[in-house]
Amino acid sequence: MFLFLKGLVCLDVPHILDSMNRMNSISSMKHLPKIEKVETFIVSIPRDTPYLGALGPGEKINAKGYLVRQGNGTIYPTTDRSVLIKITAEDGTVGWGETYGIIAPKAVTSIIDDVLGPELVGREASDPVVIQEDLYNLMRVRGCFGGFYVDAIAGVDIAVWDLFGKLVGMPVVKLLGGQRQSRIPAYVSGLPGGSLEQRLEVARSFMAKGFDAFKYHSVVSFDGIVREMRVLREGLGPDVSLMVDLHWKFTAQEAIQLIEQLMPYRPYFVEAPCQPEDIEGQAHVGALIKVPLALGEEWRTVYEYRPRMERRAMSIVQPEMGHIGPSQFMQIGRMANAFHMKVIPHASIGVGIYQAASLHAAAALPNCPMHEYQHSVFDRNLQHVVTGMRCEAGAFVLPEGPGLGIEPAESLWQFVCSKNSD
Numbered sequence: 001m002f003l004f005l006k007g008l009v010c011l012d013v014p015h016i017l018d019s020m021n022r023m024n025s026i027s028s029m030k031h032l033p034k035i036e037k038v039e040t041f042i043v044s045i046p047r048d049t050p051y052l053g054a055l056g057p058g059e060k061i062n063a064k065g066y067l068v069r070q071g072n073g074t075i076y077p078t079t080d081r082s083v084l085i086k087i088t089a090e091d092g093t094v095g096w097g098e099t100y101g102i103i104a105p106k107a108v109t110s111i112i113d114d115v116l117g118p119e120l121v122g123r124e125a126s127d128p129v130v131i132q133e134d135l136y137n138l139m140r141v142r143g144c145f146g147g148f149y150v151d152a153i154a155g156v157d158i159a160v161w162d163l164f165g166k167l168v169g170m171p172v173v174k175l176l177g178g179q180r181q182s183r184i185p186a187y188v189s190g191l192p193g194g195s196l197e198q199r200l201e202v203a204r205s206f207m208a209k210g211f212d213a214f215k216y217h218s219v220v221s222f223d224g225i226v227r228e229m230r231v232l233r234e235g236l237g238p239d240v241s242l243m244v245d246l247h248w249k250f251t252a253q254e255a256i257q258l259i260e261q262l263m264p265y266r267p268y269f270v271e272a273p274c275q276p277e278d279i280e281g282q283a284h285v286g287a288l289i290k291v292p293l294a295l296g297e298e299w300r301t302v303y304e305y306r307p308r309m310e311r312r313a314m315s316i317v318q319p320e321m322g323h324i325g326p327s328q329f330m331q332i333g334r335m336a337n338a339f340h341m342k343v344i345p346h347a348s349i350g351v352g353i354y355q356a357a358s359l360h361a362a363a364a365l366p367n368c369p370m371h372e373y374q375h376s377v378f379d380r381n382l383q384h385v386v387t388g389m390r391c392e393a394g395a396f397v398l399p400e401g402p403g404l405g406i407e408p409a410e411s412l413w414q415f416v417c418s419k420n421s422d
């Protein structure tokens with residue numbers, strides 16, 4: 001419909017009405033429902049075989065259900081444990097987050113219930129980065145710029161992004177700057193098996209399903225790290241990518257010597273050879289080996305990444321969404337791009353919500369060639385979430401939004417633990 005007015009001005013009325021509607025909807029978006037409630041849940045899903053495989057020599061389960069891997073002295077749970085965060089807006093819309101709850105999960109839920117949650121009430125989910133920065137500021141001068149405190153912020157940050165996406169009807173990847181990929185190549189992480197032959201068979205079974213990249217964990221390389229890579233290379237052929245996680249076990253010189261022995265088997269990358277605090281050692285290894293060094297799953301902010309990047313300690317960074325949240329993930333990923341480093345995200349134990357957030361963030365980056373696939377956790381826990389996310393034929397399929405495109409399934413609630421119990 002056109003209206004002709006004095007002076008030959010022609011007005012397209014439907015177009016004007018459409019524009020007014022759009023402006024009204026933009027105006028209403030300025031007043032998204034505010035955050036009204038923040039809740040936390042600890043879940044513990046039993047497993048027959050602990051993460052990284054059966055108990056090794058000298059390993060036992062303690063009274064709290066933890067075991068210490070003798071290969072690296074690190075404590076692990078014997079169940080799949082996680083912390084979920086539920087943020088509810090005034091209109092009832094819910095955002096879901098998840099963070100590390102594998103060890104002492106009540107440390108994280110207490111921080112959220114007591115400190116972060118009350119600060120979130122009344123805030124707008126359309127300010128996720130601002131909220132993340134504000135929560136980080138609350139405790140930074142007390143030295144809480146890592147560990148459980150930042151894990152708690154990460155889980156909240158994931159939930160705020162999910163809520164923001166749902167309130168505006170957009171997938172999180174679009175809100176993070178735009179979507180480059182809908183499928184992200186996956187590498188198979190961990191080859192559980194009692195013998196080298198069994199581990200090779202696990203890798204072959206994934207090859208048959210379309211996977212062509214494999215990482216083994218040196219902490220359970222009971223037959224030797226170099227021997228395991230030789231057996232995998234000879235057994236899987238020249239075309240697969242092989243990686244090894246060295247689990248922070250070596251001094252710089254030991255690592256350089258070991259990695260030299262791996263060279264005939266052409267690793268795609270080697271991961272975490274030196275202890276987390278040893279910045280100079282990491283840089284020394286990175287400078288002297290002839291294979292990409294991958295680091296970063298334990299670092300939580302750009303402040304921890306920056307000094308390593310400046311020393312060019314690695315050429316691949318491995319941010320862990322469960323420790324950092326999308327707001328930091330994107331800063332780290334884009335800073336890595338400025339240093340011409342690749343991002344191959346870490347993926348650890350969870351029910352799948354922070355894995356989904358990691359895929360959204362990875363899909364928005366220009367420098368992410370693949371993502372870790374913790375098949376022994378990811379596949380079994382998919383039954384407890386409602387999502388289109390999956391890993392098949394060598395790649396993750398991104399969940400579709402709005403938000404993250406993942407919700408806890410009814411079956412997950414049977415595994416929720418009381419926060420008052422031991």
Ligand SMILES: [Mg+2]
Pocket residue numbers: 245271272297
């Ligand atoms: Mg690792």
